[in-house]
Amino acid sequence: MDRERAVVTRHRTCVATAIGVLTLLVTGCAAGARPEQQDYAGTWVLDGASGDGAPAFVVSADRTYRARDIPTDLACRTGNVATSPPGCADDGDPPSFSGRWEVADGDSPGIRFSFDGHFVRQxxxxxxxxxxxxGSLDVPRPDYRFVRLPSD
Structure with a gap:
């Protein structure tokens, strides 16, 4: 009889342990899962700007974008004309250009814009x-904020 109790107790312990391990695996996987990728497609305009000439990023689902009238200090990050979008060489009109985008990796969600294979800005x-x-990411507020226009 004692032997039967020992077997039953051991069986219950094994079942409880298995359930505990499965629970940890399921909740651990759920906690470590990446959130759904944000949909960045659409027209993003400089917050507070309006009209047809408002600085904008027109982001397409095919991973391309068009940038229109982007502030020079935002578009011309490197100061190197060879690796910067057109319009960065002179102090004329704000640059307009196009290129490819990708979702930013790591802990900082967002979108990375490139022109001709060169990183422009995130x-x-x-x-x-x-x-x-x-300038620095340590400042309390961003230098520029773009908001998405409502879908047509």
């Missing part, structure tokens, strides 16, 4: 907008 996803920093 927009950081924040409260429904894209925040851009020209």
């Amino acid at each position: 927009g950081y996803a924040s409260d429904g907008g894209l925040d851009f920093f020209v």
Whole structure:
């Protein structure tokens, strides 16, 4: 009889342990899962700007974008004409250009814009907008904030 109790107790312990391990695996996998990728497609305009000439990023689902009238200090990050978008060489009109985009990797969600294979700038996803920093990321507010226009 004692032997039967020992077998039953051991069986219950094994079942409880298995359930505990499965619970940890399921909750651990759920906690480590990446959130769904944000949809960045659409027209993002400089917050507070309006009209047809408002600075904008027109982001397409095919991973291309068009940038229109982007502030020079935002578009011309490197100061190197050879690796910067057109319009960075002179102090004329704000640059307009096009290129490819990708979702930013790592802990900072957002979108990375490139022109002709060269990184231009990253927009950081924040409260429904894209925040851009020209100087340091340590400042309390972004230098530029772009918001998505409602879909047509």
